[in-house]
Amino acid sequence: MSEEQPVAQHGNGRNATFWMPLFLAWLLALLATAGALFLGEVMGKTPCVLCWYQRIAMFPLVLVLGMGLYASDARSVRYALPLAGVGWGIAAYHLLVFWGVVSEGLVPCGKGSSCADADVQVAGAVPIPLLSLAAFTGILVALWMARARART
Amino acid sequence: MNRKWIVLGTVAAVVLAFVAGVVVFTNRSNQEVKQAAQTFSDALVRPHSPIFGNPVAKVTIVEFFDPSCETCRAFYPIVKRMVNASFGQVRLVVRYAPLHHGSDTAVKILEAARQQGKYWEALERALAAQPQWAAHDRPQPQMIWDLIGDIGLDMAKARADANGPAVDQVLRQDMADMQALKVDRTPGFFVNGTPLREFGEAQLKALVEQELKKAGAP
Numbered sequence: 001m002s003e004e005q006p007v008a009q010h011g012n013g014r015n016a017t018f019w020m021p022l023f024l025a026w027l028l029a030l031l032a033t034a035g036a037l038f039l040g041e042v043m044g045k046t047p048c049v050l051c052w053y054q055r056i057a058m059f060p061l062v063l064v065l066g067m068g069l070y071a072s073d074a075r076s077v078r079y080a081l082p083l084a085g086v087g088w089g090i091a092a093y094h095l096l097v098f099w100g101v102v103s104e105g106l107v108p109c110g111k112g113s114s115c116a117d118a119d120v121q122v123a124g125a126v127p128i129p130l131l132s133l134a135a136f137t138g139i140l141v142a143l144w145m146a147r148a149r150a151r152t
Numbered sequence: 153m154n155r156k157w158i159v160l161g162t163v164a165a166v167v168l169a170f171v172a173g174v175v176v177f178t179n180r181s182n183q184e185v186k187q188a189a190q191t192f193s194d195a196l197v198r199p200h201s202p203i204f205g206n207p208v209a210k211v212t213i214v215e216f217f218d219p220s221c222e223t224c225r226a227f228y229p230i231v232k233r234m235v236n237a238s239f240g241q242v243r244l245v246v247r248y249a250p251l252h253h254g255s256d257t258a259v260k261i262l263e264a265a266r267q268q269g270k271y272w273e274a275l276e277r278a279l280a281a282q283p284q285w286a287a288h289d290r291p292q293p294q295m296i297w298d299l300i301g302d303i304g305l306d307m308a309k310a311r312a313d314a315n316g317p318a319v320d321q322v323l324r325q326d327m328a329d330m331q332a333l334k335v336d337r338t339p340g341f342f343v344n345g346t347p348l349r350e351f352g353e354a355q356l357k358a359l360v361e362q363e364l365k366k367a368g369a370p
Contacts (some may be wrong), residue, residue, distance in 0.1 A: 026159075027162060030162065030166050037170070042173065042174050042177050042178070043177065044336070066159060069155065070156055070159050
């Protein structure tokens with residue numbers, strides 16, 4: 001990065017310092033996606049409505065950020081941030097529902113599994129929405145770092 | 153190292169870990185279900201359960217059955233044909249797993265019909281019309297009464313029996329056994345005590361064949 005010329009918006013190859021945080025964000029999304037699919041498809045836990053909305057935000061991140069990494073394209077951060085932001089909001093709301101701060105009556109969770117059910121836990125201790133919130137938080141921080149580095 | 157290879161390698165590693173997780177988890181849960189079937193083997197067949205076919209058949213298919221379940225409906229003729237084609241070697245024992253909303257009411261009506269010896273007629277009527285009464289968001293199991301109005305039941309007695317203690321006891325026992333045997337979806341099959349783990353018509357037939365061979369049937 002010693003050259004004088006400004007860093008290109010995209011495609012600036014192997015010297016790009018945004019690559020590492022972008023990779024971290026993508027890895028978190030990949031692990032979260034694999035984890036969600038394992039819980040739902042293998043362990044047979046039916047995702048509740050709010051879980052589905054978080055999945056809708058999380059799954060595309062794997063592809064958007066994956067393409068960005070593959071092409072070393074910093075612009076992918078711009079397209080990933082809204083997804084991660086919306087996902088973070090839903091995860092935070094879900095956690096409030098799970099902890100009983102917000103009444104579940106506000107969300108139609110009648111059919112399928114309940115969003116406030118104790119079943120939304122891993123290993124009987126960690127609530128899945130908390131894991132989801134942690135993943136979205138990590139992705140947002142990593143994306144923010146990637147954006148900051150891409151701009152300098 | 154090329155960054156593209158880092159991305160591809162990470163994808164491969166996560167996919168591999170996922171597949172390994174599937175294998176480990178499936179093995180473990182299969183083991184648990186087998187264990188439960190062995191530990192609670194007396195929970196498989198209770199004297200109160202409806203039996204289709206030769207009561208002293210060598211091979212017993214235990215089916216945890218939900219009258220509202222579409223797959224149970226689809227399997228009913230398959231299992232019936234297997235029993236009928238077995239020349240008295242295979243019997244079906246029906247246990248209840250009322251996992252859907254309203255299924256308990258449907259079971260009670262069927263059990264009331266059984267007290268008057270009209271169980272299979274009532275069951276076939278109920279299954280034939282299942283799409284009408286068993287919508288999962290708005291089940292109307294009471295509709296079954298109209299469906300079985302002309303099979304020769306004393307309806308007043310049947311309505312009283314459906315809410316009686318004998319039927320209630322059957323339902324409670326079956327639900328307790330369902331939990332002990334870790335049946336969490338329907339239809340849940342056991343053939344001579346072996347749980348059918350990989351679900352499917354061919355798999356069920358293979359398991360029955362295997363048990364027939366073990367029993368030394370011709």
